[in-house]
Amino acid sequence: MRFTRKILYKTVKENRITVEGLNSFDIYFFSVKARNSHGEFSRESEKLYVATAETKRQKDKRMAWWREARFGMFVHWGPYSALGGHYTGPTFLQTNEKHPWIEADGMIKDYYSCYRPEWVSSDGSIKTDPTTGKPYKRGQYAEWIMFAAQIPRDEYLKRAKEDFKAEKFDAKEWVRMAKEAGMKYIVITSKHHDGIALLNTPVGHTIFKDTDIRRDILKELVNEARKAGLKIGFYYSQALDWNNPGGMGWIPQNDAPNREASYADKAKYTDEIVIPHLHTIINDYKVDLIWWDMGASSAPEFKYRMMKAIKNIPGTERLIFNDRMEDKLTGDFKTPEQSIPDMPSNGDGTDWETCMTLNDNWGYAAHDIRWKTTEDVLQKLIDITSKGGNYLLNIGPKADGTFPAESINCLEEVGSWMKVNSEAIYGTIPSPFVSQLDWGRATRKEVDGKQFLYLHVFTQYWPKDGKLLVPDFGSGIKRAYLLIDAKKTSLPIDKMGDNHIFSLPLDAPDKISTTIVVETL
Numbered sequence: 001m002r003f004t005r006k007i008l009y010k011t012v013k014e015n016r017i018t019v020e021g022l023n024s025f026d027i028y029f030f031s032v033k034a035r036n037s038h039g040e041f042s043r044e045s046e047k048l049y050v051a052t053a054e055t056k057r058q059k060d061k062r063m064a065w066w067r068e069a070r071f072g073m074f075v076h077w078g079p080y081s082a083l084g085g086h087y088t089g090p091t092f093l094q095t096n097e098k099h100p101w102i103e104a105d106g107m108i109k110d111y112y113s114c115y116r117p118e119w120v121s122s123d124g125s126i127k128t129d130p131t132t133g134k135p136y137k138r139g140q141y142a143e144w145i146m147f148a149a150q151i152p153r154d155e156y157l158k159r160a161k162e163d164f165k166a167e168k169f170d171a172k173e174w175v176r177m178a179k180e181a182g183m184k185y186i187v188i189t190s191k192h193h194d195g196i197a198l199l200n201t202p203v204g205h206t207i208f209k210d211t212d213i214r215r216d217i218l219k220e221l222v223n224e225a226r227k228a229g230l231k232i233g234f235y236y237s238q239a240l241d242w243n244n245p246g247g248m249g250w251i252p253q254n255d256a257p258n259r260e261a262s263y264a265d266k267a268k269y270t271d272e273i274v275i276p277h278l279h280t281i282i283n284d285y286k287v288d289l290i291w292w293d294m295g296a297s298s299a300p301e302f303k304y305r306m307m308k309a310i311k312n313i314p315g316t317e318r319l320i321f322n323d324r325m326e327d328k329l330t331g332d333f334k335t336p337e338q339s340i341p342d343m344p345s346n347g348d349g350t351d352w353e354t355c356m357t358l359n360d361n362w363g364y365a366a367h368d369i370r371w372k373t374t375e376d377v378l379q380k381l382i383d384i385t386s387k388g389g390n391y392l393l394n395i396g397p398k399a400d401g402t403f404p405a406e407s408i409n410c411l412e413e414v415g416s417w418m419k420v421n422s423e424a425i426y427g428t429i430p431s432p433f434v435s436q437l438d439w440g441r442a443t444r445k446e447v448d449g450k451q452f453l454y455l456h457v458f459t460q461y462w463p464k465d466g467k468l469l470v471p472d473f474g475s476g477i478k479r480a481y482l483l484i485d486a487k488k489t490s491l492p493i494d495k496m497g498d499n500h501i502f503s504l505p506l507d508a509p510d511k512i513s514t515t516i517v518v519e520t521l
Contacts, residue, residue, distance in 0.1 A: 022052045027308050054317075063332060063351060065231055066289070066320055068427045069184030070385050071418075074235075074355055074394040075174075076143050076189050076362040079156070079196050079211065082163035082399035085113030085142035085365030089159075092150040111149045113142040114360055114368035124370055142396065143363030146194050146242055153243060157210050160196060164211050169401025171220035175228045177403065181411040182418030184426070185231035187291050187392060190218060190281060192235070192363075195243030200284070203276040205243045222285050233289030234281050238306060238325070240294045244273050270302045275309045282313050290319060291335075295326035322353070333390070340384055345437070347388035347430035354384050355392040358407055364396040371406045374413040375459075375512045381414075381425065382456045382513060386441035388430040417512060420484050424454035424515045432473040439468065440513065451475065453518040454483070455502075462508040468516075472498040476521035483515035491516070 034042040091108040119136040126135040140148035191197035197206045200216045225232045241247025246269030323331030333351035359368045384391045428443035439461040481488040492503040
């Protein structure tokens with residue numbers, strides 16, 4: 001059956017139907033009626049939404065820069081940053097054992113999104129609360145504070161206007177730090193769940209409407225990223241929205257997590273807030289990637305409207321989307337959060353990206369002291385890359401637009417390592433080893449027709465006798481050398497059964513991970 005019109009009618013006896021003539025990389029909906037032997041029809045089914053595929057060649061071309069990048073910066077920044085993960089003030093919460101911060105007068109006192117510093121031991125573990133005999137409990141993420149502390153909208157908007165100033169925001173400096181850390185793209189929250197967009201648009205709640213900021217922060221960041229050769233993506237919370245009427249999902253004024261707006265309000269929100277925002281994101285900011293979030297709260301029809309609106313904008317076939325629309329309409333890559341998927345050491349053949357915080361929060365939390373070490377960050381980057389994934393590392397700037405000192409220090413140290421070792425990260429494909437390596441990870445790639453295998457030896461597993469056992473990987477070895485060695489001095493290699501024995505210096509050249517380059521035959 002060939003599709004030639006906008007409306008198609010077809011009677012079929014089979015339980016499946018093939019439709020030809022559809023555009024590639026487009027979105028359609030179908031509905032079905034069933035007729036019995038007496039010629040009587042059933043009610044029409046709900047609409048079934050489907051996205052047609054592009055060719056493998058088309059997708060490979062579209063995904064090329066993202067697969068090459070491997071490392072990006074995530075930025076959670078908005079009015080919630082002004083609260084810094086701590087709130088005292090009016091609330092809709094009621095006093096009970098789940099909300100120990102509530103005072104008798106209905107005010108919430110000293111709500112923290114993070115573990116209080118005095119609850120954290122020197123090794124980063126959480127101390128035991130003597131009143132319960134259990135570890136202390138933290139609040140929700142800092143960027144969720146409007147919902148978690150049930151802050152009334154008027155109060156939240158008041159705090160946003162008073163305290164979110166961005167007076168020290170410097171897009172050029174943000175981009176410089178990302179680039180020098182070895183990151184190839186930046187994804188920033190254009191609208192988080194609080195519904196106050198950073199977008200320069202008259203539609204809905206924005207920092208232009210609700211604060212005294214008059215700079216187009218996102219445009220400045222886009223322009224500086226372009227100058228530096230970085231790709232740019234916008235995070236957009238398309239479902240949860242706690243300030244714009246009709247926002248689908250949880251409503252802060254109701255202490256009921258499953259409370260949702262009416263169908264009519266959802267439709268209005270989709271058509272009058274989300275879709276105009278998407279036009280602004282694509283036409284005015286010309287982003288490379290859209291990073292959805294919380295798609296489960298919107299029905300298939302509204303997801304269809306959003307994606308169809310995007311597909312109707314010329315040039316959007318170049319865009320990349322994550323999978324958080326949460327259905328078959330979109331999803332170029334999977335997005336495990338705060339974790340590295342359990343998969344074979346040589347990957348699972350899919351595109352995926354781990355997003356992860358540097359401490360315990362996405363948005364800025366002034367009292368959060370549980371920072372990841374540079375060693376942890378880099379070894380996670382290597383692990384993720386070895387399995388074919390990307391690493392999107394989050395920064396939560398302060399309300400004034402500056403990065404926390406701990407974030408800056410980590411980025412600088414990561415950058416120092418990347419200056420030497422980025423060759424073994426960018427554009428690589430997964431490890432050839434099916435089983436996990438005892439001493440680290442491996443990546444590989446082809447350069448000018450030559451095949452390279454990169455062995456990442458973590459310093460804590462550096463062989464004390466200088467002898468590194470490398471399992472057979474199905475290719476011969478031309479030579480091997482340390483990437484940190486500018487002279488590329490060949491390393492001695494012996495065979496022991498099916499294994500290779502590399503002779504290395506007794507001391508690891510790098511304090512975190514040393515890369516061995518293996519030129520294969």
